[in-house]
Amino acid sequence: MLDIMINIIVLLIVFILPEVIFNTAMEQRHQHPQHIAVYIHALIYLFVFYLNYFVLIDKLLFRKKVLLYVATALLLSAIMVFLTPILHQFTDPPQPHPHHEPESGNIFILGIMLRDFAMMILTTGLSVAIRMGLRWNKIERQNRQIISEQKEMELANLKNQLNPHFLFNTLNNIYALIAINQDKAQDAVHRLSKMLRYMLYENGKEVPLEEELQFLRNFIELMKLRLNDNNHLTISIPDKEADGLAIAPLLMMTLVENAFKHGISGSKPSEISIIITIDRTMVTCHTENSLFPKPDNDKKNSGIGIANMQKRLDMIYHGRYSYQYGNDGSKYTATLSIDLSN
Numbered sequence: 001m002l003d004i005m006i007n008i009i010v011l012l013i014v015f016i017l018p019e020v021i022f023n024t025a026m027e028q029r030h031q032h033p034q035h036i037a038v039y040i041h042a043l044i045y046l047f048v049f050y051l052n053y054f055v056l057i058d059k060l061l062f063r064k065k066v067l068l069y070v071a072t073a074l075l076l077s078a079i080m081v082f083l084t085p086i087l088h089q090f091t092d093p094p095q096p097h098p099h100h101e102p103e104s105g106n107i108f109i110l111g112i113m114l115r116d117f118a119m120m121i122l123t124t125g126l127s128v129a130i131r132m133g134l135r136w137n138k139i140e141r142q143n144r145q146i147i148s149e150q151k152e153m154e155l156a157n158l159k160n161q162l163n164p165h166f167l168f169n170t171l172n173n174i175y176a177l178i179a180i181n182q183d184k185a186q187d188a189v190h191r192l193s194k195m196l197r198y199m200l201y202e203n204g205k206e207v208p209l210e211e212e213l214q215f216l217r218n219f220i221e222l223m224k225l226r227l228n229d230n231n232h233l234t235i236s237i238p239d240k241e242a243d244g245l246a247i248a249p250l251l252m253m254t255l256v257e258n259a260f261k262h263g264i265s266g267s268k269p270s271e272i273s274i275i276i277t278i279d280r281t282m283v284t285c286h287t288e289n290s291l292f293p294k295p296d297n298d299k300k301n302s303g304i305g306i307a308n309m310q311k312r313l314d315m316i317y318h319g320r321y322s323y324q325y326g327n328d329g330s331k332y333t334a335t336l337s338i339d340l341s342n
Contacts, residue, residue, distance in 0.1 A: 006130055040087050041116075044080050045123045051076065052127040061128065062135075077120035081113050167196075173226050184225050191222045199250070205316070207249045209242035209283065209340065213276065215249075216256060220274065223260045231264055234273040242278060245340045248316050252276065252285040254309040255334050262332060263289025271331075281341040291332045313338075 052073065060069035170192055177185040198215050220235060227233060256274055263272045270290040277284045313321050317338050325334040 006134070040084065044084060044087075045119065048076060048080055048120055048123050049127045052124050053131055057128060057131050073121075073124045077117055077124060080120055081116045084116055085109075170195075170222065173223070177225055188222055188225050191218055194218060195222070205248060206246040209245040209247050209278075212247050212249060212252065213237055213242070216253060216276070219253060219256060227264065228266065230267070230269045232269070232271045234271070234275075236275040236277075238276065238278055240278070242283075243280075245278075245281060245283070247283065247338065247340055248312060251309055251312060251338070252283075252336065254305045255285055255287045255336055257305060258334070259287040259289040259332075262292060265290070265292050268292070282337060282339055284335065284337040286333070286335045288331060288333045291327050291330055 056069060056072055056076075060066075060072060174185055174188045174192065177188055195215065195218055198211070198218075217237060220233075224233065259272050259274060264270055268290075270292070271288075272290070273286075273288040275286045277286075310323065313323065313336075320339040320341075322337045323335070325332070327333070
């Protein structure tokens with residue numbers, strides 16, 4: 001569309017503007033306008049413009065044959081300048097001219113030719129400028145599309161990495177639960193199927209915040225099945241409507257999962273606190289858990305979820321989130337705040 005509009009503007013400038021200016025000047029001099037002369041010049045300029053636009057720029061300039069292009073453009077302009085008066089001789093009726101000295105007449109003709117040559121160069125430059133501008137605009141659009149597609153692929157890849165990581169940890173929990181209570185293990189499998197269904201069908205960039213919070217409640221209920229009397233759990237997830245807010249799925253779940261993974265001990269007292277708040281468009285997930293370092297042979301996949309979460313945050317909510325974490329040796333805290341305003 002932009003290409004078409006620019007070519008229409010060029011045609012208007014070449015045909016309409018010279019005609020208006022030429023006729024106005026002739027009327028002021030009380031002379032009969034010579035339309036043929038205007039059209040000859042216009043056709044010559046159009047020929048030079050579009051020969052450059054469609055042929056020379058593609059064949060030479062865009063192929064980095066700059067010197068050859070410059071020489072060809074200059075030669076083309078010179079040929080057109082010498083061809084113009086020849087065309088006028090075949091189209092214009094002979095006109096009476098006042099007597100001029102030969103020398104002054106030659107200077108006049110030379111001045112006309114230099115003017116026409118300058119106009120040819122300007123026409124050539126205009127075609128180059130327009131073609132280069134359109135090419136740059138096309139390249140920019142392609143680059144933006146490539147960057148967008150790369151981000152989409154990377155987000156999909158990160159999410160695909162996250163899902164197996166979550167599934168791996170959850171199946172380990174259920175496996176441990178089978179030996180303790182088969183009924184609870186069966187219930188855990190049922191809850192897991194609901195969660196996997198959510199992860200399978202809610203695979204867009206964002207999901208309603210209410211659905212994400214419900215997913216977290218289901219996840220926490222599943223994790224509670226492995227707790228014992230030594231584990232103290234504090235949960236606060238708002239039940240109020242989230243005012244139509246939407247969030248990228250499974251971001252907060254990473255913090256919650258991490259709290260259960262590192263905050264539970266089968267033999268020692270442990271505490272986990274998960275508090276989610278909504279303040280207008282700001283949603284905050286704060287987790288606090290006892291810290292039980294994992295043995296070296298259990299650290300192979302440690303940190304995958306957090307690293308993926310941070311990459312997704314940078315791509316989706318760049319400049320609209322804060323993530324803080326730390327530990328004092330016995331307790332680990334993490335706070336993620338995301339501005340969900342559009």
